[in-house]
Amino acid sequence: MKPPPANALVNQLVAHTLGLLVFGGSLGLGAVWMRQEIFSTANRNRVLESRIADTQRRLDELNAEVATALNPDSLLARNAGMQLALVAPREVQVVRVPESPELLLAAKRNREIFTVETGRPAPEDVTFHVVTASYH
C-alpha cells in the first residue's frame, strides 16, 4: 500500500486540531453557560430568601404594633378619647340566667305564636315541646 503524502497528514492533523478546538470551545461555553445558570439560580434563591426574611420581619413588626395598639392602657385611652364610656360590668348590673337562654327564648317565641293564632293568651298550665335548632 502506498503511504499518504506528508501534506495530507498535516491537513488531517490541522483538521483534527480544529475539531478538537471546536469541541473544547463547546465544552468551555457549556461550562460557562452552566455556571451562569448556577449563578442565576443561586441569585434567585438568595432574593427569595431575602424576601421571606423581609416578610417575616414585617410580620413581626406588625404583630408588635398590634400588641401595642391592643394593650390595656391604649384601649382605655381610646375608650376615653372616643368617649365610648365603656366600663366593666358590676355585679349589681348582672342578671344571671341559670337555665339555658336558648330554651327560654324558644319557649317565649312559641308562646307568642300560640297567642297570635288563638287570639287568647296561652294558659299557664299548657306545656310545649320546645324544638330548637342546633348547629352541631
Place this chain on the structure above:
Amino acid sequence: MSKGFASSHRMTLLALGVLSCFLGIGVRLVFLQVIDRDELMRSVEKARRQILVEHARRGAILDTKGNLLATSRSFVIVGADPEMLQPDDEHNWPELARLLGLPPAQVALTLRRGIAAAKLAQATAATPAARSIPAGEPRERRVRWVKLADEVDENTYDEVTRLGVRGIYGQRGFKRVYPDGELAAHVLGYVNKEGVSVTGAEHHLDLYLKGEDGWIESEKDGARRELAQFRSREVPVQNGDDVVLTIDSVIQHMIEEELKTIAAKFDPHFATIIVSDPQTGRILGMANYPTYNPNDFSKAPLDAQRNYAVTDIIEPGSTFKIVAAGAALDQGLVTPATTFDCGNPLITHNGRQLRLPKEDEPFGILSVADIVAHSSNRGAAQLAMLLGEQRFYEYARKYGFGSTTKFEFGGEVRGILEPPEKWDGLTITRMPMGHSVAATPLQIHMAMSAVANGGTLLRPQIIREIRDPAGNVIRAFAPEKREQVLRPSTAALLRQLLTRVVTEGTAKGTDIPGFELAGKTGTTQKLVDGKYVNNRHVASFVGFFPASRPQVVLSVIVDDAKIPGGSIAYGRTVSAPAFKHLAEQLIQYLDITPVPIADRSLVALNGGDR
C-alpha cells in the same frame, strides 16, 4: 487525499504559532497557579470572601391568652461606604437626611468626612511604602463604613433604598420591645443594649428565647453584593422559642392600676399584689410598686427593678395565724368551738410563766373561730403552745416558710424561720402572731393558697409552656405539689373560719355577698434598728374566694403606708379595700358565679371539702 489549501511551509508556521500560544498560556497558568498562587489567593480571599452572620430573632414572651408581652422588632443601622459614594448623588443627600430625621448639614458633613478619609486611605495604600508591606502584615485600614443613623425602621429604610443613593447601606439587627410598657415589668425583666438578658423571664428563660445565629461563608462582588453561587458553607439561623407565661395581661393590668391607687393614696415604701389560681399554683398576676418601663430600663433606679414579691422579706404578721389555727385543727387538738381565755396576759408554759403579747382590742373568752376572725394574738399563742414548739415549727415549714417557693425566675430569698432550738423563751408566744419569722410576699401567698386548695402546698407556676418558632408546644409545665400541709377537711374548715374575717372580724365590710370572700388581715410593726416601731407598719390582706370552691387567691401587701393624720396603717384600712376592689373586678372578668345559698348551707353543715 487532497493536498488542501496549505503548503507545508505555511502549515509549519501555523502549527508553531498555535503551539507557542498554548505554551504562553501554559507558562502564565504556571505563574498564576503555582508561583504566585499564595499571594494571589490571599488577595482574592481578602477581597471577595465574606462571612455573613444572620442574627437569630429572639423568641417572644406571651401571656396566657397569647398576647405579646415582649417581642423583637427589626431595625436598620444606616450607613455609607465612602468608596462607593458618587458625586452625582449629592443632590439626594438632603432627602436622605430628611428620611433619617437628621439635619442635612450633619449628613453632608459625615459623608464628606468619610469620603475624605477613604481617599486618604486609598492614597496611602498606593504609596510605594505601603506596597512594600509584606502580605499578612497590618496595613492602613480602608474606610468602608460610616454610620449615619441608628434604629431606622423598615418602612423608612425602604424609602432610603428607593432613593437609589449608591454607597448607602443598612445593617439589620433586632431590638427588644415591650409593647405593654410597664405591664408585668418585674416578671418579664429586660434585655439591655448589649443584648444581654438581665432579669426576670428574659434572663431565666434565655436558653429558650435567644436562639442561635446562623452564618454563610460566601464571596462578594466589587459592589459588595453576595455571589450566592460561591456559598461554601451555610449554617441556618435558629430563631428563639416563644415562652407562654401564666400571667393574664388583663388581670395584671387590674392589679397594676390598683397599685397605682395605693401608691397615690399611701405613698408606701413598696407594695405587692399577687393573684393566682389555687388549684394549679399558676400566677395570674404579680406586680410591685415601685415599677419601671423595661423599654426605658436605663432610666429606672435599681430599687424599682426589684421584684419585691420574691426578693424582700417581711414579718407576715397576723396572716401567719393560719399556721397555728390550721395546725391545731389538723391535729384534732381543738374544734372551732373550743375556747381560750384571751384576756389574761400571763400563761404558764412548760413550767414557766410567760407574758402573752398585747391585743389590739381587749378580748375575754374566745373560741377558735373568734380567734381567727378577730385575729387574737393571745389566742394564736395559746394554740401554738397547745401544739408545742416542735410541731408548730414543723407545720410552719410545711406551709412553706423558711424555704424558697422554687419560683421559676429565681432571685428569691427563703425568709427566716429558726428551729425551736434557737428560740428564746418568748418566741412561742410571738411567732404565732407572725413576729420572729420573716417571709416573702410570695411565700405568704402560697401558704394561703394551700388553705384554699384543700391543704396542698404547690410550687408557684409562672411558665405555662414553651413553643418553637412554628408554634408547636415543645414543653408544657404542669402543677407541682410540694407538700400536703393540712388534711382537705381541715383546710375546708379553716376556709370557713376565714370567711368570718370579712363578715364580722378584722376586715368586716370587705365581703361581697354571694361570693364568700375569705382571708386574713395582717398588720406588722416594722423593725427599725432592731426595735419594733409604732409608726411604721406592713399592712396586708391575703385571701381567696369563693370559700367553698376557691378560684382565686389574692394577696395585697403594702409596706410602710403613710396614713393621713399619722394613724396606724392597718391591713383592714390599707389592703382589704384594695382586695375587695380587685375581687369585684376579678369576679366579672373570670366570670365567677355566686355560690347558691343551698351550697353555702351545705358547706357550713359539713365543714366543706374540696
